[in-house]
Every structure is written in C-alpha cells, then in structure tokens.
Amino acid sequence: MAVTAKLPSLPVERLLKAPHAIASGVPEGLDALLLGELARHGAHGAPVLHVARDANRLATLEEALQFFAPDVTVLSYPAWDGVPYDRVAPDAETIARRISTLAALNGRTPGDTKPLIVLTTIHAVLQRVPSRAFIAASSERLAPGNVLSMQGLIERLEASGYARAGTVMDPGQYAVRGGILDLYPPGRQPIRLDFFGDTLESIRAFDPETQRTEARLESVQLLPMSEVTLTPEVRRTFRQRYVELFGTVTGDDPLYESISVGRQHQGMEHWLPLFHDGLATLFDYLPGAVVALDPLVDDARAKRLEQIADHYEARAQALERKAFGAPPYHPVPPESMFLSETDWQAALGSRQTIALDPFERPEEAQGATIVSFGGRQGRAFAAERQTEGANVFDAVVAHAKRLQGDSKRVIVACWSIGARERLATLLAEHGAGETKTAASFGEALAAPASATVFAVLPLETGFEAPGLAVIGEQDILGDRLIRKSRAKRGRDVLTEVSSLSVGDLVVHADHGIGRFAGLATIEAAGEPHDCLEVHYQGGDKLYLPVENIELLSRFGSDESGVQLDKLGGVAWQSRKARLKKRIRDMADKLIKVAALRELRQAPVFTPPDGLYDEFSARFPYEETEDQTTSIGAVLDDLGSGRPMDRLICGDVGFGKT
Numbered sequence: 284m285a286v287t288a289k290l291p292s293l294p295v296e297r298l299l300k301a302p303h304a305i306a307s308g309v310p311e312g313l314d315a316l317l318l319g320e321l322a323r324h325g326a327h328g329a330p331v332l333h334v335a336r337d338a339n340r341l342a343t344l345e346e347a348l349q350f351f352a353p354d355v356t357v358l359s360y361p362a363w364d365g366v367p368y369d370r371v372a373p374d375a376e377t378i379a380r381r382i383s384t385l386a387a388l389n390g391r392t393p394g395d396t397k398p399l400i401v402l403t404t405i406h407a408v409l410q411r412v413p414s415r416a417f418i419a420a421s422s423e424r425l426a427p428g429n430v431l432s433m434q435g436l437i438e439r440l441e442a443s444g445y446a447r448a449g450t451v452m453d454p455g456q457y458a459v460r461g462g463i464l465d466l467y468p469p470g471r472q473p474i475r476l477d478f479f480g481d482t483l484e485s486i487r488a489f490d491p492e493t494q495r496t497e498a499r500l501e502s503v504q505l506l507p508m509s510e511v512t513l514t515p516e517v518r519r520t521f522r523q524r525y526v527e528l529f530g531t532v533t534g535d536d537p538l539y540e541s542i543s544v545g546r547q548h549q550g551m552e553h554w555l556p557l558f559h560d561g562l563a564t565l566f567d568y569l570p571g572a573v574v575a576l577d578p579l580v581d582d583a584r585a586k587r588l589e590q591i592a593d594h595y596e597a598r599a600q601a602l603e604r605k606a607f608g609a610p611p612y613h614p615v616p617p618e619s620m621f622l623s624e625t626d627w628q629a630a631l632g633s634r635q636t637i638a639l640d641p642f643e644r645p646e647e648a649q650g651a652t653i654v655s656f657g658g659r660q661g662r663a664f665a666a667e668r669q670t671e672g673a674n675v676f677d678a679v680v681a682h683a684k685r686l687q688g689d690s691k692r693v694i695v696a697c698w699s700i701g702a703r704e705r706l707a708t709l710l711a712e713h714g715a716g717e718t719k720t721a722a723s724f725g726e727a728l729a730a731p732a733s734a735t736v737f738a739v740l741p742l743e744t745g746f747e748a749p750g751l752a753v754i755g756e757q758d759i760l761g762d763r764l765i766r767k768s769r770a771k772r773g774r775d776v777l778t779e780v781s782s783l784s785v786g787d788l789v790v791h792a793d794h795g796i797g798r799f800a801g802l803a804t805i806e807a808a809g810e811p812h813d814c815l816e817v818h819y820q821g822g823d824k825l826y827l828p829v830e831n832i833e834l835l836s837r838f839g840s841d842e843s844g845v846q847l848d849k850l851g852g853v854a855w856q857s858r859k860a861r862l863k864k865r866i867r868d869m870a871d872k873l874i875k876v877a878a879l880r881e882l883r884q885a886p887v888f889t890p891p892d893g894l895y896d897e898f899s900a901r902f903p904y905e906e907t908e909d910q911t912t913s914i915g916a917v918l919d920d921l922g923s924g925r926p927m928d929r930l931i932c933g934d935v936g937f938g939k940t
Contacts, residue, residue: 294654295320299573301652303636307644310746312696312753313658314577314639315344316724318400319352321573321637328396332565333575335404336583338362343741344402350740351724355398358384360565362406363552367594367621368614370550375508378444379454381407382418382506383470388568389418401572403565405583409591409622411555411562413510421512425476426502429483433464433476440466444509444547452491455508467491469506511558513545524557529613537610556619564622566630574631576638588624591617661745663758676713679759683715683735686752694727696740697756701911705899706756707737788838788845789817794825795848795855796838802829823850880928888921 298304299321309317322331335341341359348357361380363373384401391399421443425431440457441447445466448456451473457466467473475496477485486500511517521542526532532539541548556562566572577583598614617623622630641660644653662682667675683693695710697703707718717734721727727736745755787799797817805814805826814826815835827835838845848855906914913931920927 293320295324298654304652305638305640307640307653308656308658309639310641310658310660312742312746313748315347315351319355322355322398322400330399330569330572332401332569332572334408334580336577336580338404341402341404346741353723355400358387358401360384360403360407362404367591368598372550375455379469385418386506389415405580406587408565412565414563421507423505427485430481432481433478442514443507443512474503510552517558518542521557554615556615574634574636578639578641591621658746658748661747676709680710680713680715691752694736694738694753696742696753698741702756703737703739788842789835790838792834794850819850820847883926885926887924
C-alpha cells in the first residue's frame with residue numbers, strides 16, 4: 284500500500300495517463316514523495332528515471348527518498364567528475380557507482396515489478412554509455428569450487444581497470460598474499476578469495492578498515508572497474524579506429540602507445556567510442572521507464588551542450604597549433620560521445636515524460652497536460668529571527684498548531700540526529716505538546732495526528748501540500764553554513780612547494796636536511812612522474828614523487844652555517860633518536876602531573892537543559908564529527924568533579940569557539 288494512504292490522494296494516476304505532462308505545485312521535498320508514488324503506480328512495474336539538474340540535487344533527492352520511499356529501490360547514476368575532453372580519468376568511486384547501476388539494470392528482467400527509481404543528472408544522461416553486451420561480457424560470476432587460474436583472474440582484473448595495492452582499501456583495488464586474493468569490486472563490500480592451487484575454496488566479505496573477514500558468500504559477481512577493458516581484441520579495435528579517425532600515428536602519442544601495449548592510460552575514457560563496437564544511452568537500459576525532469580533541467584542541458592562544443596573546439600584548435608611540449612590530444616567527435624539536442628528530443632519524444640514545476644500553473648494551459656499537486660514552499664521564520672523581543676520557537680509552535688488545525692500532518696525536517704533531538708526538546712519546552720521521532724514517512728503518518736513529528740530529512744526548505752506540512756530546520760534557524768573541508772595534505776603541500784625557491788633548505792622525515800633543487804620529471808614504468816629534486820651532502824640526489832610530498836617540510840631556522848645531511852648516513856637518525864629520548868622524558872613528567880590532577884576535586888557543572896539546547900540550536904553550522912566529540916568531552920569534564928585540563932585545537936576559522 285502506498286505510504287500516502289492517510290493523506291489526500293495524490294493525482295498520480297491522472298499524471299500517468301498523459302504521454303507528456305507537467306506536474307505543477309511540486310516544490311523540492313514534495314518531489315521525492317511524488318517520485319516514490321510514481322514508481323509504485325507505474326504500469327507493469329515501469330521504473331522511473333529522474334534527471335536532476337546537477338549532482339547536488341541528485342544527492343538531496345537520494346537522501347529524501349530514503350525517508351519518503353524506503354520500500355522503493357533507488358539507484359544513482361552520476362556523471363563523470365571533470366569536464367568534457369579532459370586528460371584526467373574519472374574518479375574511481377564515481378565509475379564504481381556507474382558500473383554497478385548499469386549492471387543492476389542489465390540484470391533486471393521483464394517480470395521484475397519491484398518499484399525502481401534511477402536518479403541521474405543531465406550531464407550523465409547526455410553522455411553515451413557502454414552497451415548491455417559490454418556489461419554482460421566484462422562481468423564474471425565466481426563461486427566456491429570453481430576451477431580457474433588465479434593469475435588469469437588477476438590479468439582479467441587489470442584489463443578491466445583494477446589496480447594492484449598493498450592493502451585493499453578503495454573500490455577498484457586488489458591485493459595478493461600467497462593464495463589469497465583481496466579485491467574491491469563496484470557495488471559491494473570488498474571480498475577475499477581463497478585459492479588452493481587452481482580451485483577457489485572460499486569467498487568471504489571483509490571490512491576494509493579492520494581487514495577482518497566477515498560472512499562467507501555463496502557466489503559473487505565481479506564487475507569491471509572501468510568503462511574500458513583492454514583485452515587484445517579491444518586494443519586492436521582502438522588502434523584501427525584511432526588511425527581511421529585521426530590518420531597514421533607519427534611521433535610521440537602516449538595514448539596510442541599505452542593502449543597498444545595493453546597499459547592503462549590516464550584519461551583514456553575520454554576516447555570511449557574508439558573502444559566499443561557501439562555505445563548505448565542510459566535510456567536504452569530503461570525501456571518503458573517514465574522520465575521525470577527536474578526544474579531548470581532545460582537550462583542545464585543547454586549549458587552542458589555549449590560546454591561540450593567549446594571544449595571540443597578548444598582541443599581541435601590546440602591540435603592545429605601543435606602546442607609545444609604537450610602530447611597530442613585528438614578529440615573524438617562530440618556526436619560519438621554525447622547526445623545532441625536532436626538526439627535528446629528524439630529520446631524524450633518516444634517516452635512518457637513528466638516535468639516537475641515548483642510553481643502552480645493553470646491546468647490545460649499552453650496545450651500541455653498540467654496536473655496540480657497543490658504544493659508550495661513552506662514558511663520561513665526570518666522575520667522572527669531578526670525582530671528584537673520575538674521568539675522564533677514560539678512562532679514555530681504557533682504555526683505548527685495552526686497547520687494541525689487545518690488537518691495537516693506536521694513534520695520538522697532536521698539535518699542530523701543531534702539537531703533533531705535539540706529541536707524536539709526546544710519546541711516541546713515552548714509548548715509544542717506531544718512530539719514523536721520518525722525514521723521514515725510511514726512512521727510519521729503512524730504517529731498521533733496531534734503530534735509534531737521530528738525526522739532526519741536534509742531539505743533546504745520546507746513545503747506545504749494538501750494534508751502535509753514539512754518545516755525545515757533552515758526555515759527555523761536560518762541557512763546552514765557549510766564549511767568547505769580543508770584540502771587534503773597533498774594540495775596544501777603543492778601550494779607550499781610553489782612558494783619554495785631553488786636553493787631553499789628542506790627536511791625529509793627519513794633523510795634529514797637537504798637543499799631543494801626544483802621540480803624534475805623522470806620516467807618510471809614508461810610513465811612520466813613529477814618529482815622534487817633534493818640534493819644532499821656529497822652531491823647525492825633524492826627524487827621525491829609529488830604524491831609523497833608530506834615527507835618534506837621547510838627548514839624553520841636560520842640557514843646560515845647549516846650542514847647538509849648525507850643521504851643514507853646515520854647523523855640524522857642519531858639526532859632523531861636523541862630528540863625522541865627528550866620527548867619520552869617530558870612525557871614521563873607530564874604523566875606524573877596528570878596523575879596528580881586526577882586526584883584533585885572541583886565543582887560539578889551541568890548545563891541547564893532548556894537554555895543550553897536553545898543556545899546550541901542557534902549555532903549556524905552543522906557540527907562536524909570532531910566538534911561533536913569535543914563538545915561531549917568538555918561537558919563530561921565539567922560534570923566529572925575534577926579540574927578540566929583540555930586544549931581545543933583546530934585551524935583558524937574552523938569552529939573551535
């Protein structure tokens with residue numbers, strides 16, 4: 284039964300009767316509820332393909348559907364990160380999600396009527412995809428008792444995009460330890476294959492963090508980790524088409540050379556049409572699907588098609604100019620890699636489409652079938668937040684009671700469990716009456732009609748619809764301020780390296796003080812690598828790959844009279860050993876001081892629940908995991924009866940206060 288059974292029925296059937304329709308009055312939030320109903324009502328189990336305008340909308344919808352439609356299978360098909368005609372390969376996790384979704388769709392049978400929603404973006408749906416035949420041919424099912432060569436399996440894994448690692452931590456990696464083969468395929472947790480000779484004895488799942496084995500598996504499907512597999516036949520096809528399209532290869536062409544010898548090449552996916560006998564579209568994997576379109580998706584499509592044309596033209600012009608020092612980049616024709624405007628219109632014209640519109644439109648206007656769902660954006664409490672003497676929580680409670688008086692189910696959508704608990708406490712203290720928490724929309728509907736329901740539902744704003752009102756956390760407290768996570772160490776160091784001058788002293792964690800001599804490119808395993816060149820005593824040189832730059836730091840003292848260390852010498856290790864001894868001596872003293880502090884007593888402080896919760900709710904950021912841990916530790920210290928001795932550390936502007 285549909286979860287909207289206790290609400291006024293949504294006019295889904297009317298919507299599905301028209302070949303092309305507009306669903307008006309569907310603000311963000313209500314769209315997830317509508318998509319769930321479309322999937323449940325689809326004729327003969329027809330799936331729903333929803334095209335979001337960007338990746339952020341896809342992620343928001345994916346989370347909202349977990350609340351509104353937990354009974355519906357939701358698959359996501361993201362776009363490659365990066366730009367068209369790039370030199371960089373798509374992110375491995377993105378590829379894993381794409382491949383696992385295509386494999387799931389390829390394995391779906393005509394008799395499968397379980398509700399299904401596929402979420403994608405306009406960028407992703409405009410790009411052609413590997414065919415069903417490719418997915419089937421490049422997949423492999425294994426079961427205990429199979430007789431197969433472990434080395435042969437490894438060769439197939441490498442040809443399909445897997446990379447060898449010391450320890451398997453991320454999708455697309457494999458590791459070998461004697462007769463054990465660990466690998467992390469798309470769409471599932473990593474697995475451990477135990478071989479005895481050429482017999483596969485067992486398959487077990489394992490935790491990538493602890494590396495501990497878990498459940499035994501009866502079988503497993505291995506999917507490729509790339510949309511390109513470098514089998515001998517594929518390599519021959521690539522070489523033939525490359526020459527047909529771009530002419531005889533002369534001079535240095537790293538892409539052609541790498542593929543010719545069966546070696547993965549960075550960014551080779553951008554020549555996808557040359558590796559396949561024919562590419563498909565995402566629509567081909569979803570025959571009979573209802574296609575739902577995000578608001579503003581037409582604008583996003585026009586911008587994407589313009590971007591594709593611009594990048595193709597830029598590559599073509601650079602090739603004509605023969606830019607000095609850069610390897611040749613022969614871009615494939617846009618129509619072979621992407622859908623054109625004509626292709627897009629033809630694909631939609633033969634399928635049932637529903638365009639979502641957050642605003643109301645007169646029904647049957649403009650010659651289109653328009654079905655109103657009566658929704659609109661909910662009330663924001665900005666005026667109460669900004670008016671002196673007004674209390675925003677009193678205003679929210681009064682508004683919720685008016686909505687309940689109009690026979691609407693009231694749900695307060697919060698961004699996290701902590702925010703849900705705080706807001707529930709605050710609004711109860713301001714007279715909200717009965718409050719309930721719900722993990723799904725079905726649970727929310729099962730609560731008493733007079734209760735205000737609190738749920739983890741990350742919506743930017745709330746909405747109102749017949750029989751339902753959702754009040755967003757941001758409506759109450761204002762916009763969430765999302766701190767951009769700090770760039771990883773590698774990016775920070777690259778900025779630091781760019782500020783180094785040739786001749787500066789640097790310190791390597793293992794080799795000591797050396798002199799920076801600039802960046803150098805060296806060839807390893809047939810591939811160029813950027814390295815930092817560091818000179819040591821006696822003219823010795825160290826070439827440090829930029830990806831290991833965290834091993835270097837600037838020399839922080841006066842450089843005059845400083846002697847360089849000898850590469851491989853013992854002086855640096857001796858100095859490190861002496862310093863470690865001094866640190867251990869200091870640690871011993873600190874331990875004794877800490878033991879004495881544990882014996883001292885102090886007053887016990889506990890925060891007043893209501894005032895503290897109200898204060899915390901006004902914090903404009905969503906707490907990070909580390910902040911939540913630090914806050915809990917400080918409160919525990921204050922209530923422990925012992926003197927608090929804690930230092931909060933963090934970068935400037937990153938939430939210590």
